Amino acid sequence: MTKYIRRAAALCALLLLALLVNAARVQVVQSRAHDDNPANRRPAIARWGQPRGNIVxxxxxxxxxxxxxxxLRFERTYRDGPLYAPVTGFASQVYGTTFLEHAQDPLLDGSDPLLSFLPLWNDITRDRNAGGEVVTTLREAAQRAAYRGLGARRGAVAALEPATGRVLALVSRPSYDPGVLSGNGREAAEAWARLNADASKPMLNRAVRQTYPPGSTFKVVTAAAALDSGVVTDLDAPVRSPDPYTLPGTTTSLSNEVEGCENASLRYAFEWSCNTVFAKLGVDVGLGAMTDSARAFGFNDPGLRIPFSVAPSSFDTEMDRAQLALSSIGQYDTRATPLQMALVTAAVANGGSVRTPYLVERTTTASGRPVAGSGAHPLRQAMNPTTARRLRELMRGVVEDGTGANAALRHATVGGKTGTAQHGIGNSGTPFAWFIGWAQSDDAIEPEVAVAVVVEDAEAVRGDISGGGDAAPIAREVMRAVLKTSG
Known part of the structure; x- marks a missing residue:
């Protein structure tokens, strides 16, 4: 009898061991597969079972x-959703997350281990902390000025603090209300279909995810390369440049919209945007030096994040001399986001050096305990300090004496550069209007804001669109808003 009891006990022990091994297999080895199984709703229920932390x-x-x-208990809501959509993005129970809602998702939904004093305990209990807060660098007045300035037109605005890289405004129009995508019902599905079918692409973040030919605003980069390389040494000396200028190796002639560009000085050519002068300067500088200068300003960088990713701006590294001439005036294959052109302006305003831009000042727990600060933001030299000083002088001339008069502000020094970028087959599209600029209050020791504006209004009459007429007034109001809040 004892023998059978021992056998039964051994069998029970074996079955218990098998049960434990199987439980370990399911809970440890296969846990990720079960967590990721679309039929498993537990992660979604836990994720939406408490309020998300806020963006501030x-x-x-x-x-x-x-x-x-x-x-799925809690849905995301937004205050002034269309105004801040290019920054917040959306957090949808069906369609996922974008922009800050995506880049800071673990902190906002409470799953970030840094929110807890005892992260290991949370892993064991599967508990979630209350969602943390993301404090942005934005200035509300500047954001509203940019949004109001663009109005019903398509376009984007990016504004930075030159000395630090803080993003002060990031606006894209047309926009949308992210709140319409928050839920999981029929209304969210209809809104998703409607927004994706809209030809104006309201969910496209034109400030950081759309690249444009920068047109004459790129002449800042070409001027920097010419001054740094010694091709130009005197701002007021004549530059050997015919009008019209025949592109090297071709019979194609490049002309200007204004008079006086033949053999003009760099100052005159910059203030009145002489295409022939800058096209020839780019050729004289050479592809290698032009590429190096563009890269120093941030072109061809696929890794820029603020913290969400930014589409890389491009300057072709393999061109013939005719293509280089066109690229040097912001045409051919040269493309830039508005944020990139704000970086170009910031480099001029900041003595030739440019800070990596950032949008998050700090993150905290729900109770306000700091989780992370903005951290160190790399500084790179885009040009010599002397070149930056001369470019600031040239950009002041554009506003005081040239095509950028509509950007001028009382009680402040303003520098800028206008641009009208051709695009489309045979340049048949409505030109994009650009303005980039910086502003410094009379009582400030350094420029306080750098801004880039692009207007791509397809409804505009071709002859009525220009950087000075369309984009400069928007930049002026953004700069005014920043200077008022800085004082």
Missing amino acids: VEGRAVTGSKDTGEQ
Whole structure:
């Protein structure tokens, strides 16, 4: 009898061991597969079972959460959704997350281990902390000025603090309300279909995800390369440049919209945007030096994040001399985001050096305990300090005596560069209007804001669109807003 009891006990022990091994296999070895199984709703229920942390602009939350009472309990809400959509993105129970909602998702949904004093305990209990807060670098007044300035037109604005790299404004129009995508019902599905079918692409973040030919605003880069390389040494000396200029190796002639560009000085050519002068300067500088200068300003960098990714701006590294001439005036294959052109302006304003831009000042727990600061932001030299000083002088001339008069501000020094970029087959598209500029209050020791504006209004009459007429007034109001809040 004892023998059978021992056998039964051994069998039970074996079955218990098998049960433990199987439980370990399911809970440890296969846990990731079960977690990622689309049929497993537990992660989604836990994710939306508590309010998300908030995104904050100047001390006020521009996001929130509402209790729906459903299984996926809390939906994301937005204050001034269209105004901040290029920054916040959306957090949808069906369509995922974008922009800051995506880049800071673990902190906002409470799963970031840094939110807890005992992260290992949370891993064991599967508990979530309350969502943390993301404090942005935005200035509300500048954001509103950019949004209001663009109005119903398509385009984008990016504004930076030159000395630090803080993003002060990031606007894209047309925009949309991210809140319409938050839920999981029919309304969210209809909104998703409508927004994706809209030809104006309201969900496209034109400030950081759309590249444009920068047109004459790229002449800042060409001028920097010419001055750094010694091709030009005197701003007021005549530059050997015919008008019209025949592109090297071709019979194609390049002309100007203004008079006086033949053998003009760099100052005159910059203030009145002489295409022939800058096209020839680019050829004289050479492809290698032009490429190096563009790269120093941030072109051809696929790794820029603010913290969400930014589309790389491009300057072709393999061109013939005719193509280089066109690229040097911001045409051919040269492309730039508005954020990139704000970086170009910031480099001029900051003595030739440029800070990596950033949008998040700090992150905190729900109770306000710091989680992470903005960290160190790399500084790179885009040009010699002497070259930057001369470019600031040239950019002041554009506003005081040239094509950028509409950007002028009282009680402030303003520098800028206008641009009208051709595009489309045979340049048949409505030109994009550009303005880049910086501003410094009379009582400030350094420029306080650098801004880039692009207007791509397809409804505009071709002859009525220009950087000075369309984009400069928008930049002026953004700069005015920043200077008022800085004082």
